[in-house]
Amino acid sequence: TATSSITAGAQVNAGSDLVNLTVTGDVAGTVAVTGNLSTATSSATTIGGSVSGTIAVTGNAGTVNVGQDVSGTIQVKGALSQLTVGGSITTTGQVSVGGNLTTLTDSGSILGTVTVGGVLGTLTVKQDLGGTVQTGGDLTQATIDGNLSGTLDVGGNLGSLTVNGDLSGNLGVGGDVGALNIGGSLNSAKVGGNITGNFTVGGTIDQLSVGGSILGKVSIGHDLHTLVIGGNLAGLVQVGGSVTTAAISGNLSGTFSVGGSLGSLTVGQTVSGQVAVGGDLTTLTVTGDVAGAVTVTGNLVTMTVGGNLAGTINVVGKLTTLTVNGNTAGSISAGDIDTIAVYAAQGPIVARITEGGVTRRIEAALPGNPYPNPNDANTPAALQFPSAITFQYFYDSRAAAGITVPELAIRVNNPTTVRFDLSLVVYSDSAQFDLARVDTASGTQAAGIRNLVVEGDLLTGVTAAMATFFGYAASTVGGVRLPADAVTGISIRDFAPPGDIQVASIAGIAFGTTTDEDGRLISGPAAETDNAVGLLVRGVGLVQANDTFRVSFADAHPVAFFLVTDPQGRHFDESNVIFTDQAANDARGAVTALITVVVPVATHGQEDHAQDSVIQSIALRGDGGAIQTEQPVTQSITSTGPLGDLILGAEQGITADVTAPSIIGSIEATSGPISGTIQTTGLRLDPITGLTSGVAADWGRTYWTPARAGGESRDGGSTPTLVLTTTVVEARGGGVTGRLISRGNLVSQITSDGGLSGVVAVQGNLGVQSGTTRLGGVLVNGGLSGQLVVLGNVLGDITLNGGLKSGHIAFAGSDVGNLLVHGGVDKASAIVAIGSIGSAAAGTTSSLDNLQGILAVEGSVNLAKPFNGSKALFDKTNLGSSNANSTVLNAIFTNNGQPLLFDLTSPLDLQGLSLILADLDALHVGTNGYLTGPTP
Numbered sequence: 001t002a003t004s005s006i007t008a009g010a011q012v013n014a015g016s017d018l019v020n021l022t023v024t025g026d027v028a029g030t031v032a033v034t035g036n037l038s039t040a041t042s043s044a045t046t047i048g049g050s051v052s053g054t055i056a057v058t059g060n061a062g063t064v065n066v067g068q069d070v071s072g073t074i075q076v077k078g079a080l081s082q083l084t085v086g087g088s089i090t091t092t093g094q095v096s097v098g099g100n101l102t103t104l105t106d107s108g109s110i111l112g113t114v115t116v117g118g119v120l121g122t123l124t125v126k127q128d129l130g131g132t133v134q135t136g137g138d139l140t141q142a143t144i145d146g147n148l149s150g151t152l153d154v155g156g157n158l159g160s161l162t163v164n165g166d167l168s169g170n171l172g173v174g175g176d177v178g179a180l181n182i183g184g185s186l187n188s189a190k191v192g193g194n195i196t197g198n199f200t201v202g203g204t205i206d207q208l209s210v211g212g213s214i215l216g217k218v219s220i221g222h223d224l225h226t227l228v229i230g231g232n233l234a235g236l237v238q239v240g241g242s243v244t245t246a247a248i249s250g251n252l253s254g255t256f257s258v259g260g261s262l263g264s265l266t267v268g269q270t271v272s273g274q275v276a277v278g279g280d281l282t283t284l285t286v287t288g289d290v291a292g293a294v295t296v297t298g299n300l301v302t303m304t305v306g307g308n309l310a311g312t313i314n315v316v317g318k319l320t321t322l323t324v325n326g327n328t329a330g331s332i333s334a335g336d337i338d339t340i341a342v343y344a345a346q347g348p349i350v351a352r353i354t355e356g357g358v359t360r361r362i363e364a365a366l367p368g369n370p371y372p373n374p375n376d377a378n379t380p381a382a383l384q385f386p387s388a389i390t391f392q393y394f395y396d397s398r399a400a401a402g403i404t405v406p407e408l409a410i411r412v413n414n415p416t417t418v419r420f421d422l423s424l425v426v427y428s429d430s431a432q433f434d435l436a437r438v439d440t441a442s443g444t445q446a447a448g449i450r451n452l453v454v455e456g457d458l459l460t461g462v463t464a465a466m467a468t469f470f471g472y473a474a475s476t477v478g479g480v481r482l483p484a485d486a487v488t489g490i491s492i493r494d495f496a497p498p499g500d501i502q503v504a505s506i507a508g509i510a511f512g513t514t515t516d517e518d519g520r521l522i523s524g525p526a527a528e529t530d531n532a533v534g535l536l537v538r539g540v541g542l543v544q545a546n547d548t549f550r551v552s553f554a555d556a557h558p559v560a561f562f563l564v565t566d567p568q569g570r571h572f573d574e575s576n577v578i579f580t581d582q583a584a585n586d587a588r589g590a591v592t593a594l595i596t597v598v599v600p601v602a603t604h605g606q607e608d609h610a611q612d613s614v615i616q617s618i619a620l621r622g623d624g625g626a627i628q629t630e631q632p633v634t635q636s637i638t639s640t641g642p643l644g645d646l647i648l649g650a651e652q653g654i655t656a657d658v659t660a661p662s663i664i665g666s667i668e669a670t671s672g673p674i675s676g677t678i679q680t681t682g683l684r685l686d687p688i689t690g691l692t693s694g695v696a697a698d699w700g701r702t703y704w705t706p707a708r709a710g711g712e713s714r715d716g717g718s719t720p721t722l723v724l725t726t727t728v729v730e731a732r733g734g735g736v737t738g739r740l741i742s743r744g745n746l747v748s749q750i751t752s753d754g755g756l757s758g759v760v761a762v763q764g765n766l767g768v769q770s771g772t773t774r775l776g777g778v779l780v781n782g783g784l785s786g787q788l789v790v791l792g793n794v795l796g797d798i799t800l801n802g803g804l805k806s807g808h809i810a811f812a813g814s815d816v817g818n819l820l821v822h823g824g825v826d827k828a829s830a831i832v833a834i835g836s837i838g839s840a841a842a843g844t845t846s847s848l849d850n851l852q853g854i855l856a857v858e859g860s861v862n863l864a865k866p867f868n869g870s871k872a873l874f875d876k877t878n879l880g881s882s883n884a885n886s887t888v889l890n891a892i893f894t895n896n897g898q899p900l901l902f903d904l905t906s907p908l909d910l911q912g913l914s915l916i917l918a919d920l921d922a923l924h925v926g927t928n929g930y931l932t933g934p935t936p
Helices: 464-470 529-534 884-892 911-922
Strands: 011-014 021-023 030-033 045-047 054-057 061-066 073-076 080-085 094-097 101-106 113-116 120-125 132-135 139-144 151-154 158-163 167-173 177-182 186-191 198-201 205-210 217-220 224-229 236-239 243-248 255-258 262-267 274-277 281-286 293-296 300-305 312-324 331-346 349-355 358-365 390-396 407-413 420-426 434-439 449-454 479-486 489-495 501-506 508-515 521-523 548-553 559-563 577-581 591-598 614-621 625-629 633-639 643-648 657-660 667-669 677-680 683-685 692-694 702-706 722-726 728-731 739-742 749-752 759-762 768-770 773-775 777-781 787-790 797-801 808-811 819-822 830-833 846-848 854-857 874-876
Touching: 061 073, 120 132, 139 151, 158 167, 177 186, 274 281, 293 300, 349 390, 358 390, 390 464, 407 420, 407 464, 420 434, 420 548, 434 449, 449 479, 449 548, 489 501, 489 559, 501 508, 508 529, 508 548, 529 559, 548 559, 548 577, 559 591, 577 591, 577 643, 591 625, 614 625, 625 633, 633 643, 643 657, 722 773, 759 911, 787 911, 808 911, 884 911
Parallel strands: 011 030, 021 045, 030 054, 045 061, 054 073, 061 080, 073 094, 080 101, 094 113, 101 120, 113 132, 120 139, 132 151, 139 158, 151 167, 158 177, 167 186, 177 198, 186 205, 198 217, 205 224, 217 236, 224 243, 236 255, 243 262, 255 274, 262 281, 274 293, 281 300, 293 312, 300 312, 312 331, 407 434, 420 449, 434 479, 449 489, 479 501, 489 508, 489 548, 614 633, 625 643, 633 657, 643 667, 657 677, 667 728, 677 739, 728 749, 739 759, 749 777, 759 787, 777 797, 787 808, 797 819, 808 830, 819 846, 830 854, 854 874
Antiparallel strands: 331 349, 331 390, 349 358, 358 420, 390 407, 508 521, 508 559, 548 591, 559 577, 577 625, 591 614, 683 692, 702 722, 768 773
């Protein structure tokens, strides 16, 4: 059928199918088709002009082309394959399709109504959608080159929608949304199902409501005023501007990223994904756990966690208030913090809080696991911290309230019989973590605390915010309030006020400073036992020490540790232990000492006599720890980092074995011998990470000191003259009967006033040279009957007053210092060197008296004066390196032709040193006059 136009009032009726309809002009009248319209192959309905009348099809329609506007009605009760409009669907225009509409293309705008009962395959609008497009089923693809100011209502799923302008109207989707791209802004979008693809808006969204979950990506160029998600956020929501309000009914396992500020975010279940805010976050409320990450570049005003905080909170600005109803096994970091309130924290790492770059931790450690990993990672089940023990704590750092150092009040709920160490730790040399109060819910309930350690001050009161949180009365005092606990020890790194510790009983106490009865400040080293007792309230029992104590100390000032050694528990022992940190500005800050004290088993005949407690071992964790005491230490002293001064004044001397990666201090036995093994290992354990790494295993250091007592200069001025000196190793009452082993250089000056019958072994150099100044070396008063082995060079002087008696000196290198042996070298002794001894260029010499034993040197010996060697078993120098005697000498320092170090098959096994010492013992002169004995 072809006609120029169908005028108003005119009708074209088809009682059955109409194959082709062509109208070159307008349709102002009515076209009624009882059957199908243009459904045959290659058939079409073409309207050259506009449709202001009605086209009604009872069946299906194929292709319908309208050259200009549709201001009337196109109604297809069945399906419509394709509708193309060259103009616009005006405000009075209506397109109604009862079935599916495969393609709708409008070269102008849709200002009227398009209703599709089924699926709309492709919708293309070249200008604006200001009217209504409604589908009962899915909308596969829609493209709007202008603005969407009307309504797009999709009853099913929306595959993709692109709006190159603004979406200021309404978008409703009953099902899922695949991809959405809005070049401008979006007023309102309601998705009944999920967003599974890319939902992109270049401008601002006023309101986005998703009945299901966001599984894909929502990207918004500017602001988002309101976001409501009925399900989960498992995908990505990325907002370039700010967000006023966001509410997620389910879980946030994806990412919510806001470039600007975020007013309010509520999560109905858990956060295992990421929340990132480029500006301020005013309110964050999570009903469940936070196991993911919350990052705020600005300030976070209020955050509430209904469950556990196992993830991370990182606020660059200020965190005003954080409340956690569960535990805080994760980490909290902010530039500034006001308060943190936690109701049910758990060990072993109760809290990790970093404020202003300083990390503070609350640690609860079982005796068998003194340095636990967070969440007990890689920890055997028997050493995992009991989950039944919980901690309620309040962290107060409000500068507005006059608080300059963060304070903690903590309450312990321990329904078990397990005992543990509770520590307030700060990773800083100078910063503090003060304890305002520790208690339990009632005075009859024990906390189970074995040791309490505070790396800060102990305070006498609580803040008003703490009192509100715990329900304290306004007059509640601070300090340690554990009247039902028999604690082992309490350590306060900094200031401990008198009368601030209330416990049932105690066996040891440590502190940095306190005040006496006149209010004068007393340092720990200057304190006496009365000062230690004065820290306790009346009625606290003193019990004999028989446990492991925990003490922390930093380089700000030494800490004094007092313990009860008396079997009757009547008093603190007057001989305390002074701990000092001699490594400044290390990352961990404090050094921790674990001091094991035991009551010795009575010997035969002493069964009826109670024994005093003795220190069995001291284990230092950290760098630069130093110890000074007159208490005996019977078994071991270890340090995971460089060891500082070790000054032991017990009459037994140093009987303990001492092990450290390196030694930076002096080792002094002021009243007895050194009978233990002291060694450097070159293996340092990082006190923060717990990882071991190799370091220089040197022993000792040089430093500058005033040349004269009183600090006067040589010209009478006030500036003292400084001289370079070294640390020392001194045995002042019995000599060295043990072993001194350095796997690096041994810089310290060794002085043994009772002979040296043990071993001095140096894998590097002995002594040190700075310019023309040589320092270090060995001074023995009483003779050397032991063994001195140096694999490097000797730079300091060796002086033996008392001679060499059944002793051995062996250098794998050269001795460029002075070797002075006063008292002879007996027949059971030997001096051997691969290099030379003495140096004419350096002005150093060797002086020997009465050589009867072995002197064998491959190089030269610069003698101070000739000596009588007529009775010597072997006296040869300048041996060279290619003869039978030099082969024997080299065999001392090699194994199967390979140079020996002190350890052979595994670190610290000392098998290499054992081979060297065995070869020295085996060295002798054969019947042919040549050296023999050592095994190559």
